[in-house]
Each structure stands twice: as C-alpha cells, then as structure tokens.
Amino acid sequence: MGKLTNFKRSIWVFHASGGSCNACDIEIVAVLTPRYDVERFGIKLVGSPRHADVLLVTGAIPRDFADKLRRVYEQMPDPKAVVVVGSCGTTGGVFYDSYNIAGPIDEIIPVDVYVPGCPPRPEAIIDGVVKAWLKIEKLEKELEKKGGAGE
Amino acid sequence: MSWLESLTLTSPSGFWNPLLWLAFLVIFAVIGYIIYSRGNRSYKPNTEQVKPFISGNAVEDVEQIRVRAGDIYWGFMEALKGYYAVLMRMHTGDVRDYILWYLGIGAIILFILLGGV
Numbered sequence: 001m002g003k004l005t006n007f008k009r010s011i012w013v014f015h016a017s018g019g020s021c022n023a024c025d026i027e028i029v030a031v032l033t034p035r036y037d038v039e040r041f042g043i044k045l046v047g048s049p050r051h052a053d054v055l056l057v058t059g060a061i062p063r064d065f066a067d068k069l070r071r072v073y074e075q076m077p078d079p080k081a082v083v084v085v086g087s088c089g090t091t092g093g094v095f096y097d098s099y100n101i102a103g104p105i106d107e108i109i110p111v112d113v114y115v116p117g118c119p120p121r122p123e124a125i126i127d128g129v130v131k132a133w134l135k136i137e138k139l140e141k142e143l144e145k146k147g148g149a150g151e
Numbered sequence: 152m153s154w155l156e157s158l159t160l161t162s163p164s165g166f167w168n169p170l171l172w173l174a175f176l177v178i179f180a181v182i183g184y185i186i187y188s189r190g191n192r193s194y195k196p197n198t199e200q201v202k203p204f205i206s207g208n209a210v211e212d213v214e215q216i217r218v219r220a221g222d223i224y225w226g227f228m229e230a231l232k233g234y235y236a237v238l239m240r241m242h243t244g245d246v247r248d249y250i251l252w253y254l255g256i257g258a259i260i261l262f263i264l265l266g267g268v
Contacts, residue, residue, distance in 0.1 A: 016207070048204045049204060050200075050204050065207075067207075067209075068206070068207030068208060069207065071199055071207045071208075071209070072204075072207045074198060074199035074200065075200055075202065075204055077191070077193065077194065077200060078193035079193065
C-alpha cells in the first residue's frame with residue numbers, strides 16, 4: 001500500500017548465529033546498547049524470522065546448520081534482505097574449505113550486504129543494515145510496480 | 152403499511168428486518184473484500200513461510216509432537232510397568248471375560264462369606 005509508506009519508519013532484524021565464535025554476536029549486541037542504540041532509528045532485533053525484514057547472519061555455518069539457515073531464510077516474508085556480519089560468514093575466514101563447513105553464507109542463501117571484519121565495528125554493522133534497508137525499499141517499489149506488495 | 156414495514160418485526164428492544172440485514176451483510180462483505188485485496192500478495196502459501204518457527208528446525212508431524220491426555224500418566228505407567236503389564240493383559244475388551252471375572256470373584260467372596268458361617 002504505497003500511500004502508507006510514511007509509516008514504514010522501522011526495520012526488524014532477525015539474528016541467526018551459525019557457528020560464530022561470538023565476537024560478531026557481541027558487536028551486534030553492542031549496537032543495541034545505549035552507546036549506539038539503534039532502536040532509536042527503528043532498527044530492532046526480533047525473535048522470529050516471521051517478523052523480520054532483514055536476516056543478520058554470523059559464523060562460518062557448519063554443515064548441520066545449513067538446512068536450518070535455509071529454512072529460516074524461507075520463513076521470512078518478502079521483501080527481505082540478508083546481511084552477513086564478519087569474515088567467517090563472508091568468506092569462510094579461517095575455516096575456509098574446512099570439511100565440516102557449508103559456508104560461506106552466499107553458497108547457502110542469497111546475500112545482499114557483506115560486513116567484513118573480525119569482528120566488524122558496530123558502526124559497520126549499522127551501515128550494513130542501512131544498506132539492506134535501502135535494498136528492501138527498492139524491492140518494495142519493484143513489488144508495487146508488479147502490483148504485488150499490498151500489506 | 153408498506154411492503155418494507157410488513158417485513159419488519161418490531162419489539163420493545165429494537166427491530167428486525169431481513170432485507171436490512173442482507174444489505175449490511177453485502178456492505179461488510181464488500182469492506183472485507185477491499186481489506187483482503189489490499190493484503191500482502193507476496194505471501195507464499197504452501198512454503199516454509201506458513202510453517203511455525205522452531206529455530207530453523209524442521210516441523211515434525213503433529214502426531215509426533217502432540218502431548219496426549221494419556222501422556223499425563225506416563226510417570227505412573229513407567230513406575231508401575233510390571234503391575235500394569237498384568238492388568239493390561241487382563242483387559243481383553245470382551246464383555247464376556249469381564250462377566251466371567253465378576254462371577255468368579257463373586258463366587259470367591261460368597262465362598263468366604265459362607266465358609267465363615
């Protein structure tokens with residue numbers, strides 16, 4: 001519903017951690033703490049991909065987790081975007097080509113934004129989510145053109 | 152009295168008119184359809200989108216995850232397994248067997264009572 005776009009002042013993010021060492025995860029938490037406080041920009045972490053616009057993935061993704069990540073991605077409503085946080089998810093990092101690793105993440109699900117770093121700074125994570133936000137706005141417009149996205 | 156009035160049933164607490172009811176039904180159906188047609192068409196039925204979120208795990212068959220009423224007694228059944236195994240063998244579901252038990256136990260009680268005299 002195009003006329004209601006002014007109300008879309010928030011973006012909800014689901015964080016999936018797949019075999020991460022937790023360094024990226026605590027930086028994501030740092031983004032939520034009072035120093036950065038992204039909720040004031042309408043960026044909010046949610047507990048279910050069913051409610052999320054953006055999927056934030058960390059970790060090199062072990063084989064056991066690959067199908068779960070795929071399922072989480074498929075459970076998100078359209079339009080959606082995927083942000084990979086950290087070197088492990090982006091390239092495999094130090095686990096590259098390991099026998100038990102299914103990643104990098106773009107070999108499992110389509111990725112829209114990469115935030116490299118080990119771990120990346122909170123500013124970089126925020127920048128990544130904002131880029132995903134722009135992508136979602138673009139996708140929404142495309143859906144509207146097709147006569148799809150009502151809401 | 153007009154034909155519309157003839158269809159109207161009045162009572163101290165209000166009135167009832169089937170044509171009016173029908174008119175409202177049509178109006179609300181149209182409103183409902185307008186809301187429905189503005190809905191999100193990117194919704195994909197029969198995909199993972201419609202399944203419950205269980206942390207990315209596959210949703211098992213409902214028969215396997217459902218807690219049945221009988222499951223409440225699981226602890227008793229497990230603790231008294233030996234006792235219940237005998238009892239369950241005795242429960243054949245055949246009413247003639249139960250009558251036989253009734254007569255047999257009745258005979259024993261009678262024997263004890265008469266024997267005691």
